[in-house]
Amino acid sequence: MSPPIKSNVWDYFEPNKEDQDKANCKICKKSYSRKGRTTSSLKNHLKSMHSEEFSTFENISKEKKLQQMKSDANKVTTPLQESKKQLSLEEVVLKEKKWDVNNLNSKKIDKLIGEMIALQNLPFNFVEGLGFRRLMQELAPRYNFRGRNFFTDFVCKELYSKVAQKVKGLIENFDNMSFTSDIWSDPSSNASLLSLTCHGIAENFDRSSIILKCETFDGRHTGDLVAEKFSNMLSEWNIKKQQLHCLIRDEGSNMKRAARLAALNDIDCTVHKIQLAIRSCLGSQENIKILKQKCKRISTHFNHSTIAQKQLQSIQDRLNQPHLKVFQDCVTRWNSTFYMFERFSKIKDALSLYMNDNEIDPVLPEEWKMIESFIQLLGPFEEATRELSSSSALISSVIPIIQMLEKKVDDYLTRSQEFDPIRQAVTTLKNELSTKFSSLGENNLYTIATYLDPRYKHKFFTPVTEEKIKDDIIKMINIENDNFESVNTNAKRAKITDCMENETEQLGPGTSGFNKKPCLKNDLAMMLDSSSEDESQDEPENSSVEAVLKKELLAYRTKKRINVSENPLNWWSVHRGEFKVLSPIVRRFLSAPPGSVPSEQLFSSAGLIYEPLRNRLEPEKAAILLFIKYNAPIFKFNY
Secondary structure (H helix, E strand, C coil): CCCCCCCHHHHCEEECCCCCCEEEECCCCCEEECHHHCCHHHHHHHHHHCHHHHHHHHHHHHHHHHHHHHHHHHCCCCHHHHHHCCCCHHHHHHHHCCCCCCCHHHHHHHHHHHHHHHHCCCCHHHHHCHHHHHHHHHHCCCCCCCCHHHHHHHHHHHHHHHHHHHHHHHHCCCCCEEEEEEEEEECCCCEEEEEEEEEEECCCCCEEEEEEEEEECCCCCCHHHHHHHHHHHHHHCCCCHHHEEEEEECCCHHHHHHHHHCCCCEEECHHHHHHHHHHHHHCCCHHHHHHHHHHHHHHHHHHCCHHHHHHHHHHHHHCCCCCCCCCCCCCCCCCHHHHHHHHHHHCHHHHHHHHHHCCCCCCCHHHHHHHHHHHHHHHHHHHHHHHHHCCCCCHHHHHHHHHHHHHHHHHHHHHCCCCCCCHHHHHHHHHHHHHHCCCHHHCHHHHHHHHCCCCCCCCCCCHHHHHHHHHHHHHHHHHHHHHHHHHCHHHHHHHHHHHHHCCCCCCCCCCCCCCCCCHHHHHHHHHHCCCCCCCCCCCCCCCCHHHHHHHHHHHHHHCCCCCCCCCHHHHHHHHCCCCCCHHHHHHHHCCCCCCCHHHHHHHHHHHHHCCHHHCCCCHHHHHHHHHHHHHHHHHCCCC
16 A cells, blocks of 8 residues: 655644644744644644745645546556545445436436337336346446336427427428328227328438328228328428328228318329239139138148147258248238248248148149249239338339339230139239229329439330420429419529529439349349430520420430439439429429338337237327337437
8 A cells, every 4th residue: 555645734844843743833933733643733824824825835735636636547446446445425425326307317318218118119117127227226326217107208298399309300301292191000909090101302312201190099080080180280290281292092991082181192002002903813713712721721730830840840851951931821911922822832842741741731733833823923023012112112113113013914924825723813913903003104293203213214105205294394393483483583583593504514324234133123124224315405595494494304314314223312412403493393203102101111010019018008109109219210319
């Protein structure tokens, strides 16, 4: 142990040789008592009798203490030394004192706990559990525990308010927005929620999808009530009807009526329509229904018996095959029949041996042939569903993908023979696609979006349709500028001048060099790369907005298409300065997703929220939890 540090006060005193309880002052030459042999009385003497020397003493002491603190900070102490360190009374009190609610550390932990409850679908009383409290006591001993009531209010008020403020700031960057909506109900808790998800593209072409609201239902889900809730939700976020580009919804009659009553420009979910066409195909023939039911019974047999699963695995070991389980068909799960057939095909040998050794209705040779035929037929549809359901999917891909699917069906019918067991079902599928998507080319929500996607442009349109698309865009600009001129004519003229002065050289990326892709996407890329672009025509000389737009459309038309695997929004972000008038239209028409998948994915989490531990959760609180869960990550929890 190091010797005690000598106090600087002895620079002004010296010990009394005759009496150790006294000290002599070097300044006034007098002797003073120091009972207990401490230096406190000596310091008091300096302070009262020699103020100038006392001031010097204090400065030296502070500097010496600071140097000692720096020296101690650089020393490496072992845990044993740290534990033996004697704490001051103040340090002991501070160590035991809990943080209050205004402490920065306490606020940070409260925020993290609140986020955890929302992100992990935890009940509010989770914070009262013994395991959680033991963990927090070890990690943050001074954290003052709160109960479920505190966190219920904290999450539903403070966190919700902060995230909502961030959301409001983000949607202010959108000139026009598209929306998806869906209704979810939980029979066990009688909870019903109506979601409204906003999709918008900012000026820099960053695309965002935001959960605006999960509105609760008290009664039936009638179209009139849904329309009223739509209007209330838009008003709550100060979104005007003019800013709403379109609403993507399912084909429920109540949703259709609600969109009509609310005067919203609405379209059907493309993925739903594809799945309905597939369902009609699979239900068109009795032999196909029998095959589905047989495969489903076999799947159920394995899902309900661990012994059967182990026997199947043992057979797979003998055949030197990987352990693969069967998939079961589910009505509400997209492409589940395809996945079931595909898995049956992969474990065909092991399944056949198992069925021979057990009392199970076997799959006949002609039925195996039907399974293989359906895998070949439905493979492109499964790929299309995944493509259109991705978070980056745009409505502009609907026309190209539907045309490719129709071509795949036609090719199958051309190759198949008269005795093909599923030929009639394929014919049904072709008719369903034709019926459900016959009006795509007449709806400018799809046509304009496809034309403004630099991956596709005019490839899927006849010259007549292309001219109509350009005329629709020009009419749209003229209407908007007539309205705008009545408000601010000078701003309009300034915009025109800016557009004319910032024209740049027309250069664009090529379309070659793509990697190996899935079948459907690869075929689409080959089709898009199969024709050259038209040469540019004479440019109109005029300074009107219409003339500028025509010039930009011509410049856009003559640029080469980009690779089908590239992001069209990145292309527009690079070229937005070149297309000042056209860019806002692009941001509007490419904002829409191809289906209502974002809202349906939201309600997958709603089912997790109403688990047995929290089946009494009020619908309003469930809506808030969903709002925080999906929006907080958008801002990287910086709110």
